[in-house]
Amino acid sequence: xxxxxxxxxKVIPLSFSTLLIVFWxxxxxxxxxxxxxxxxxxxxxxxxxxxxPEIKEHIYTTLQEAFTxxxxxxxxxVMMAILMDNSPIIREVVQPLLVVSQTVPVMILxxxxxxxxxxxxxxxxxxxxxxxxxxxxxxxxxGLNSLDQDFLxxxxxxxxxxxxxxxxxxxxxxxxxxxSGLKIAATYSIIGxxxxxxxxxxxxxxxxxxxxxQSFALDKVFATILIxxxxxIILFKIIELIQFLVMPWRRAVSK
Amino acid sequence: xxxxxxVSFYLHKNEFVTLLGPSGCGKSTIxxxxxxxxxxxxxxxxxxxxxxxxxxxxVSYMYQKDLLLPWKKVIDNTILPLIIKGExxxxxxxxxxxxxxxxxxxxxxxxxxxxxxxxxxxxxALLRTYMFSKDIVLLDEPFAGxxxxxxxxxQSWLMQVADKVKATILFVTHDxxxxxxxxxxxxxxxERPARIKEEVKIQLSRPRERDIVTSTQFNRIKKHILLNLx
Numbered sequence: 291x292x293x294x295x296x297x298x299x300k301v302i303p304l305s306f307s308t309l310l311i312v313f314w315x316x317x318x319x320x321x322x323x324x325x326x327x328x329x330x331x332x333x334x335x336x337x338x339x340x341x342x343p344e345i346k347e348h349i350y351t352t353l354q355e356a357f358t359x360x361x362x363x364x365x366x367x368v369m370m371a372i373l374m375d376n377s378p379i380i381r382e383v384v385q386p387l388l389v390v391s392q393t394v395p396v397m398i399l400x401x402x403x404x405x406x407x408x409x410x411x412x413x414x415x416x417x418x419x420x421x422x423x424x425x426x427x428x429x430x431x432x433g434l435n436s437l438d439q440d441f442l443x444x445x446x447x448x449x450x451x452x453x454x455x456x457x458x459x460x461x462x463x464x465x466x467x468x469x470s471g472l473k474i475a476a477t478y479s480i481i482g483x484x485x486x487x488x489x490x491x492x493x494x495x496x497x498x499x500x501x502x503x504q505s506f507a508l509d510k511v512f513a514t515i516l517i518x519x520x521x522x523i524i525l526f527k528i529i530e531l532i533q534f535l536v537m538p539w540r541r542a543v544s545k
Numbered sequence: 546x547x548x549x550x551x552v553s554f555y556l557h558k559n560e561f562v563t564l565l566g567p568s569g570c571g572k573s574t575i576x577x578x579x580x581x582x583x584x585x586x587x588x589x590x591x592x593x594x595x596x597x598x599x600x601x602x603x604v605s606y607m608y609q610k611d612l613l614l615p616w617k618k619v620i621d622n623t624i625l626p627l628i629i630k631g632e633x634x635x636x637x638x639x640x641x642x643x644x645x646x647x648x649x650x651x652x653x654x655x656x657x658x659x660x661x662x663x664x665x666x667x668x669x670a671l672l673r674t675y676m677f678s679k680d681i682v683l684l685d686e687p688f689a690g691x692x693x694x695x696x697x698x699x700q701s702w703l704m705q706v707a708d709k710v711k712a713t714i715l716f717v718t719h720d721x722x723x724x725x726x727x728x729x730x731x732x733x734x735x736e737r738p739a740r741i742k743e744e745v746k747i748q749l750s751r752p753r754e755r756d757i758v759t760s761t762q763f764n765r766i767k768k769h770i771l772l773n774l775x
Contacts, residue, residue, distance in 0.1 A: 441612045447580045448677055449602035450629045458628065462616045539616045539657045 329509040338513040349517065351494040355411055355483040356525075359418025360476060366419065367426035367471075374427075375434040375460075376452075392424050396485055404489040414486030414494070421482040422475035429471025433464025466540070469533040476525040480518055548574045550738040552588075556681070556713050563716040563724040565770070566734030572717040575739065576683045579715070580606045592681065605712075607674040609686040611666040613658035619669050620645075620654040626677035641676060647706060648672040664695040668702070675710065684716045688723070700726055701755050708752065721774075722758055725749075725766050733773055743773055 311331050317323055318330035325333070374381040396417060403413035437460050445455050487496025495514055502510035534541060548571040556562050564572050577583040579590050581601035590598045597603050605626075613622045620638055627637035645651045648668045658666055667687055674682060687703075688696040700723055707714055707727075718724050724731050731745040747766060749757060757763055 438610070438612065440608050440610060441614075443577070443580075443582045444606065444608060444612055445629070446582055447601055447604070447606040448626045448629050454629055458625070459614065462614070465616075537616065539659075 326506070326508060329512050333509050334512040334516055337509040338516055341510060341513055345495070345498060345514070345517065348493050348495050348498045349521070351411075351492075352480065352483045352487065352496070353521065355414040355486065355494065356418055356479040358411075359415040359482065360422050360479040362415070363419045363422035363475060363479075364426060364472070367423050368430065370423075371427050371430035371434060372456075374431055388424060388427060391420070396421060396482070400485050401489045403486065409490045409492075411491075413489070414483050414491070414496075417486035418479050418482040421478045425474040425478070426468070426471040429467040429474075430464055433467030434460050436467065437463045465533075465537055469529065469537075472533075473526055473529050476529045477522045480522045480525065484518060547586075547738045549578075550740050552734075552739055552741055554732050554741065554744075556715060558680075558713055559711050561707055561714045561716065561727055561729045563718060563728040563731045564734055565718060565721065565724045565731050566739060567736055567774070568719050570734050570736050571739035572719075572734060573685050576606065576685050576715070576717060580604055580683060603679060604681040604683050605674045605677040605679045606683045607670055607685065607687055609689050611658070611670040613666055613669060613673075615658055618655050618657060619650060619661065622658065623650075623669055623672040623676055625673055641672070644672055644675065647709065648675075649702065662695070663691050664699055667691065667699060671703075671706075675712075681713045681715065684714060686718055689718070689720075696723075697755075703727065704753065721767055721770050725763060725770070726753065726758055731770070733770060743770075745770060 314328075315330050315332060318325060318328055318333075329337070370384065374384055399420065400413070400417050403416050407413040407416065441459060442455065445459060450458070483494065484496040484499065487494035488500055491497050495518060499511060499514045502514065552575060554562070554564075564575060566572050574583065578585045578588075581590075581597070581599050581603070585598050588598075589596055590600075592603055613619075614625070617625075620641055621634065623644075624632075624634070624637035624641050627640060628634065632640075642654075645654055648671065650665065650669055650672065653661060653665060658669065661669065667690075671684075671687065674684075688699050691699060704727060716724070716727060725747055728747050731747065732741050733743045733745065734740065735742050745766065749762060
């Protein structure tokens, strides 16, 4: 009975998505919507396979920007979260700025970055850092605060110093939240790089996307979207895998 | 309104003393003051004649919650105080291993806390407290979160352990039977602000059998305290 339910849990969402795609395929095939306005899912897959050789280099560029940006964002946000956790003053000063930074539309910032930092890889990485920084800081900060006050007192009663309290208790207890933020950041990182590339550059999925959109090759636009989705999901799954490896106790809990 | 008012008591070496009082009367605050975790506005804490008011690290302290770290295996949870002192995991584990059987954790040392029963988790927390190896042990309602039968067994077990390890124990509870069964002396506290209502010496011989709780002498003490508390 239980097994059946867990299969059902996977079957129902999967068949719903399949149904949607089939529905989409049918409308286009029956000519309800013209092909040049909306390509069918099957067309998108075929185009995707066809353009793969020419798009490979663009994928490489985007991944490079996304990874670099994500990596820098992780380092910066971990440092910032630790600083904010340790100093109430820094926390008070930085928190509103952080929130404000998220309310500025990235679409407007990207061209500004291009103006300031040129058309190379740097402004793209800046956009990625900007979109990845916030979710990690917020979730890690919450994680660092989630430790039971009684446990803090217990450690104090054992004469633990601040550093010991941090690395023995606070940091490990924040890992769960940290990875939640990291998963969000990882999925944002690809799209962040793509937005950065819209403003110009030599290569990258965003650059490619702009080109094919201007030539009204909608099937290629959709193929690029598909690639972006797949890349983002892969990145998300990689983070999940790392979490699985780093937190063995969590594995056992979910059993 | 002060939480604790005019409370003065003492513990002899290797004595088991209980603070018995209604929930929320300030018992835990008294322990926190002794442990040096909360500031003491008035009064002093003396250990062996030395003024230890506001100092941490002089007593082993155990809370009502087991407070085991979910990401550490049982043995690594129990050696936490040794790690804080700067010992390596290897040498600390070696020190903890001889106590595993006494604390009923043998065979479970490399499990994670969530894989243990409530009673076992509490015993692991108690071993961690013991590994801090101070002569004075503060126990704040350690069995309050357990079911009645487990609590029953844990009380008997604690009695044996206390006899074996020779520690001075200050125990806090709101369970009258638990207090009488375990203690050499009981301080009955009032509602907030906590004051000492009465000191009760428990003249039941040791070692105490579990069925002592049904004896006439036991129940006479119980009745006396009950009447005094209401």
